[in-house]
Amino acid sequence: MTEAKSYFHSHLWKFIAAGALLAFMGFSWKNARLKILPVYNDSDGLYLPDGFQALVVVDSLKGQARHIAVNKNGDIYVKARNHNLNGGYGNIALRDTNGDGRADIITPFGKYDGHTYGTAMRIHNGYLYFSSELMVYRMKLKKGQLVPDSKIDTIVIDNPPYHEHQTKPIAFDNKGHIYVGWGAGSNAGQVNNRQPGSPGVGEPGSPNKGNPWLKDHGGIWMFDANKTGQHQADGVKYATGLRSTVALDWDPKSKSLYTVAHGRDDFRMLWPDIYTPWESAMQPAEEFFKVTKGFDGGWPYYYYDQIKGKKLLNPEFGGDQVKEGEGAKLTQPLIGFPAHFAPNDLLFYRGKQFPAHYKNGAFVAFHGSTDRAPYPQAGYIIAFVPFKDGKPSGPWEVFADGFAGVDPIVNVSNAVYRPMGLAEGADGSLYVSDTERGRIWRIMYTGDKRKFGAPELAAMEKRKQTASNIKTPDEIKDNLFKGMATTSVVYSTYCIACHQADGKGDGNRFPPLAQSEWVNYNTPRLIRVILNGLKGPVKVKGLSYNEVMPGHGSFLSDAQVAEVLTYIKSNFNNLPEIVTPEEVGAVRKTLPKETHD
Structure with missing residues (x-):
């Protein structure tokens, strides 16, 4: 080789x-x-x-x-x-x-x-x-x-x-x-x-x-x-x-x-x-x-x-x-x-x-x-x-x-x-x-x-x-999260596949949560996104994204939404903030019933 x-x-x-x-x-x-x-x-x-x-023909094309x-x-x-x-x-x-x-x-x-x-x-x-x-x-x-x-x-x-x-x-x-x-x-x-x-x-x-x-x-x-x-x-x-x-x-x-x-x-x-x-x-x-x-x-x-x-x-x-x-x-x-x-x-x-x-x-x-x-x-x-x-x-x-x-x-x-x-x-x-x-x-x-x-x-x-990026992983030995305390069960179950463990998204399909204006400002809007979902195109940190985020309000309780948003806001270099179940409940009441039931 x-x-x-x-x-x-x-x-x-x-x-x-x-x-x-x-x-x-x-x-x-x-x-x-x-x-x-x-x-x-x-x-x-x-x-x-x-x-x-291998020969590098060109590097760093601005348009990728x-x-x-x-x-x-x-x-x-x-x-x-x-x-x-x-x-x-x-x-x-x-x-x-x-x-x-x-x-x-x-x-x-x-x-x-x-x-x-x-x-x-x-x-x-x-x-x-x-x-x-x-x-x-x-x-x-x-x-x-x-x-x-x-x-x-x-x-x-x-x-x-x-x-x-x-x-x-x-x-x-x-x-x-x-x-x-x-x-x-x-x-x-x-x-x-x-x-x-x-x-x-x-x-x-x-x-x-x-x-x-x-x-x-x-x-x-x-x-x-x-x-x-x-x-x-x-x-x-x-x-x-x-x-x-x-x-x-x-x-x-x-x-x-x-x-x-x-x-x-x-x-x-x-x-x-x-x-x-x-x-x-x-x-x-x-x-x-x-x-x-x-x-x-x-x-x-x-x-x-x-x-x-x-x-x-x-x-x-x-x-x-x-x-x-x-x-x-x-x-x-x-x-x-x-x-x-x-x-x-x-x-x-x-x-x-x-x-x-x-x-x-x-x-x-x-x-x-x-x-x-x-x-x-x-x-x-x-x-x-x-x-x-x-x-x-x-x-x-x-x-x-x-x-x-x-x-x-x-x-x-x-x-x-x-x-x-x-x-x-x-x-x-x-x-x-x-x-x-x-x-x-x-x-x-x-x-x-x-x-x-x-x-x-x-x-x-x-x-x-x-190679770890090619082989079939061992179910126990190759679990990268083994032995780690799961800070947010909701995040690891429903969010990590798209937004990644580091909150940075994938750079193209799914937007970052890390230092995102959607996370750090306007908490009621963020709660609505979790409850209702969001369809693109949207801009996050200056880049456009056009995926569909499903609404989670029909299967997550107010306490679960509050837990995952507190976790997101407290990590990924975001501005720390505690989101309470009461805040989530107040936003949920303002939404049409079919969007979150």
Whole structure:
């Protein structure tokens, strides 16, 4: 295993070998401006299989990064995560002009409405395609021109309002179609989203009494890749039963569409009588699917238990960790990845730079969990799945680790970097983007391809079994909160999954409580938020959030609300204050009865 932070001094010969290797491959330095160089910050090392090295192409993009695309000449295009931090622009163009491997031209471009979930950035047939939460756009690329100056065409149009899981990932087949993911703004199809004990809506298997989200969300739609102004009704509903799809790619080898879908959340928070904290951290799987027309992934009725290898009924629809319903009749995943790893990009490797082991296989960017407490947060890696004849030919592997920079990852906010987007360069390099600090890596193979095999993969397999952010945690030994006094039972049961043990949220979906203006000022408003819930978009500490916080007033007593608010106000560097049950009761009386009963 190579640790990128020390490879320049200890593996200098590999840089020389890399030049010979690329020359042997017919690589042109002039056309692609690519060089093998060390990382620019020796403290930020990645763990990679032996023979691979990493180069930091750019650091600290102001707009951060979602998906990325690399043009044939080496230019990089980035979907900005945060338009406001990027001068109001949704995209970023990068170019290396002096051949040192690092981008020295960084140009924001493309103004269009968008928040932090808009995801796509792909190059297809000479066009740059990208997305906001509600739209898919494209611009014509011109040879030699970094920033396109063509008008922005609107290819696909979604209807407001914004809601969770709107990301609009895209993929293209070889017949002129574009596939667009349509996330459902719900965790598990409940009557009241993310509210403990709330039942699911609809009947599994009933075409007339199905969950309403499935009518126009929770699936993948197919459109004409070259037609503008298409609404959802103009497309074909290609797949359903997919709660949140961010990782989407077309495999040209098998001529098939694939996705790695996000599983649902909050088993323990919503159903504490059925799931232990360990079971909630372990379930459900992130599912890797081959998607054909008419596909049904089973959401919101079913989830996949990767330990039992079965589709089980969700508790919202009568499930108890045993009942299968009609789950066996659904398409089963190719692989059930560990729970809450957060698959945010998928790329089938087409290049020739990497050893034959990686040819036609799939790389998956796992953004990392937010809700595995009291166990270490998990994921934050690039995984690889070897493929043959259109299906996995072996178990999934850890390809790149070390992005988080801490071990264990107690709270998601502790992670220094979180891998998000994947792209392949013209020379076969793999590019990886980060959402937190706007960093982009280029991963290259500099070893002897003829000798690459099991010994080179052994250290990464060991990490898969031992690293706290990857392995299956021991229920007792790996409980980070064991032996600690639980200051607030309410917080650890209902709040910690979203707002984290340190109160800092996850930096994107769930806002911080630490030093928050929503916590430190206007206590009656804060009480109303706990009782009624809150729907976005809202601004907290200058950043916008667009998730749904369910109301807790129907199942928490005045004393419990007072207890958790006193705990929050007395911790996380907030202004200490005691909230009394009487204060909560007074606010509760001012609310409409149906909002808190």
